[in-house]
Amino acid sequence: MNIDWVAFIADALKMATPLVFAALAALITRQAGMFNMGVEGMILCSALGSVVFAHFGGSVWVGLLGGILIGLVTGMIIAFSSLTGKTDLYLTCIAFNLMAAGGTVFVMYLLTGDKSSTAGSLRSYQIPNIDIPLIKDIPVLGRIVSGQSLLTYLAVLSVFLVWFLLKKTRIGLRIRAVGENPSAAESVGISVPKIGYISFAFCGIFAGLSGAFLSMSWVTFFMKNMVNGRGYIGLSAQNMAGGAPVGSALASLLFGFADSLSITLKNQTTFPTEFLNMIPYLATILAIIITSVIAINKRRRIEKGTAKAAAEE
Amino acid sequence: MNKTQKIESVMEVVRILAGLFIAYAVALVILFAISDEPVFIVQQFIAGPFSSARRIGSIINLAVPFTICGLSMCFMYAVNKFNLIGEGIFMLSACMVTWVSLSLQNLNLPAVVMVPLMYVVAILTGVVMAFIPAIMDRKFNANVVVVSLMLNSVIAYLATWILRYKVRDSSIAYMGSKEIPKSVQLPGIFGKFRVQSGLIVAIICVIIIAVLFYKTSFGWKMRLVGANPRFAKAVGLSALGISFAAQLAGGAVAGIAGATEMMSNYTRFQWTTTTQHGFDGLLVAVLAKKNPVLVPIGALFLAYIRIGADVVNTSGDIPIEFVTVIQGIIILLVAAESFLSGAKNKLIFKAAEKDEKEKQAKAAA
């Protein structure tokens, strides 16, 4: 086996990008107290939206804005159903993801007459890759850190923006207050549904970026079911990190590695692709188990360990 | 109080009907908007499913897996776990039936042995697969929705691998298995309607599960746990154990659904992705308000709009996917608490006011 490890790591960064955005999207709604599985469908809609807007607007930037716009709109749909319509959020998200899966194919077919992908029928646009001066000339590091998609750098920046938003701004404070004790926020006249809508708007922006990356950077077209669980993986990543932005990004990176590993092995080995395809999903399940076990053990240790310490006193 | 209860139950039916009606209206509007010959298409969508004995039979055929999957989701939904593993189980159990029946082909066992055996295989498949998210939920408190969805992807690849490397018939042009033995191919019934014999399986399932839900202590336990798990624990029920068992039972039923579909509607296993039946089951369970008795009604309705979509797909080139959008709208409307709640509260207020006045009149007298 002859694996190009540098390419592998660079690839992992690339694959982690949509996951980081997905995780940030889920993280903001989580901070407002909502477990939003709808990111999966939101990203899917945005991915299609990006391609369509780019095609008709004739520019990659129109496409990017279009993707974000679709992210916002779909976020508002979920928010409306669960906050105003008072539908169980789980059920809303499952229903929405169903609609997104069918609806994107439906729209794609109406526009192109094709049900599997827009490649060939809608023009391809690509978000530019950026070479970073100086760094790009460093061996190894240059190949990894430089030459990535603009959105990959934006993802890194976004992690800190989200941290800043939550910790330093008024709306961040209100989002956290609502997430931790909605009645407290309500009692001082903060509208809980309004904060919910706002957090879904932020969520929509990041879901839009995630979708735009998939259809204009990872590949340059939209294809049926192209998100393929990345929304759920991002959701799990932020869950592992307990809703902390930097931790969520690191967890996403871990899943990016799993994704990249699956792709690299597929290209370089003869192992059945079906099993390699399972890697990201199995990695997610494994990660969920590990996080829960750690959390459970920690709680047990506190409850028992301090008991011992107390007995020894 | 009596009036309140009546108003609540009447409004519940009104709500579901109104939800269906709105979704249906949306479907018609979409068709009207995108079709070149809207009148014809809308007419096809509404009446098409009843236009021939064959199509009526198709509605029933389609309603069979929807019913059994709906029953499967009733178990999950009854204990408030949105365990969506049924989606994967449906595919895998069909695949396992194919694999096992082909492996046993040389034994030439009669149908009376093979068919029950296949159901055992399917149920085992369902239980084993449902076990994974259920045990993770129980032991690690892991989110059952995310885990089951991840697992569905894994299952889809696993089933595809079995298809490709274990049962594939390389003599046919498309990706499909060898033909399953005649002994496991269930015959059609009702002559020209061409109804699958799975109908009988579905009916038996509805009866058994309805009795299980309402007449046995396990059913009581599930419903109590679903209604308030902390309360269930406080009165001495093992909430975790019961919701775990309910999820396994749901998995077993999903297995039955997959096997029935495979044995009555197909001769070769040919799926390379999951089939949406698990999600359809969720829709049916939501429509039926997790009541097994109402599941067939929800399933028939869903089958009707699906066949309608099928008809317009073939006769008017409208992509069938628009139905999933309609399905989503139905779930959202039917499950939305505040949908029509204003009307309900007004009615209750009026009734209470009237009661109050009557009381005062009585007191005065």
Add this chain to the structure above:
Amino acid sequence: MADEVLRMQNITKIYPNGFVANKDITFGVGANEIHALVGENGAGKTTLMKILFGMEAPQEGKIFINGKEEKITNPLDAIDKGVGMVHQHFMLVPSLSVAENVTLGVEPMKKGLFDFEGAVKATQEIADKYNFKVDARSKVRDLSVGQMQKVEILKALIKGAKILILDEPTAVLTPQETEELFEQLFTLRDSGVSIIFISHKLEEVMRICSKVTVLRHGQCMGTHDTEGLNEASISKLMVGRDVVLKIEKEDPKTGKPVISIKNLVKINSIGKHVIDDISFDIHEGEVVGIAGVEGNGQTELSEVLSGMGGFASGDVLLNDTSIKGKSVREIRDLGLAYIAEDRMVEGVAGDMSIKMNIMADRFTKKEFKSGLFMNGKKIDEIARQYIQDFEILCDGPDQPVRMLSGGNIQKVVVAREFTSGANFILANQPTRGIDVGTAEMIRKTIVRKSREEGTATLLISADLNEVLECSDRLLVMHKGKIVAAFPKANEVSEETLGEYMLGIKEMTLEEMEALL
């Protein structure tokens, strides 16, 4: 009236389940006045105040502030109009600081960002102005209950509240904290804030309020000057008859211990000793009461004894068998009946029928089955019998429990727990928030069962009247410990009790030994 700052007129509120919470209520509050709103639990006080604060919408009625009619549809409206509310259950965000909690909703900004230092300063200023001592930088989760309440009041004041609603503010306070609160209320009153003081502690009402409005069963029984009234006359207005404060009971004939608690320790998830080395026994035929300010380990003790939560060390023997590691089912089989603190959380499944709720602890037993199935006929019969015995007002055994009133829901709970055949009853707040009649029935049944059937009962209650009257022996909990024990509950004065509840005094183990 010219100096009337608030008038609520003809307010009617009917909840979606048909419960009439407020019926045509009218009352007014003057300037510089502490105005008491009294009534029994469930009389409609909290609902009325939630309407004033915009948290509930009334079906009918008008609100006037300073003589002008105002529409208040949400808390923001209320705050704008100068209404502030301190809720019974604190509305605080524990992981945020005092300053952040106080300024939430009116956050100071600097260059478009939240100005934390500004928030600290603003909080400190308003606290100094009214002589409140709090540290603006500390996290709310580290505060004592009394301090949290100050934060709550500051929250209202910083938004310019001129009408301050306090919903049972002293329920969770120690007597000393209560004194401090009263001093602060007087300061507020003198600086121009009108205060609506909701309470059912009449001696407090007599002490600090100039006017009192009485609610009974959702109706207004009029507003009176407290001068010229006494506690007895107010309570007469509240319940429409003399309150029966005495429960006639003979001395218990105690037998062998039913439950023995030995060196019990429970530690919560942040490492605090919520139950700290507790030991006591309860014998056949006696009712043991536990008094204490809420949050001193009573909830956790009830969790341990009911099997809902584990414990770190020590042991509990129920009828000579340890409950350690046992499931709730096993503990119930050993002889436990459990009236949970919050009936909607652990006492009933609201969406399920009365029948299922009554049978919930026993339907798995053989006697209720015929073959594989449930014996529907027998179950119906039994449910009907209990509905009759416990006088549950309902349409029949198949009605969902959530449609009943609080008192009737509690009757469903006790219909189950009193008939389970257990010889140990764990009753945690058994009469909270329900009507007098039901409360009296429950108290009497507890005492009667101990006398006639030899049941051992642990009664945990925040209602001092209740623990003092129903209990034989009385224990006091403070910070997870038993700090006092009295052989005869009805001979303990509330003052003595207060000192132990606050941890000012503590009995030594030797003093208590014979009584545990």
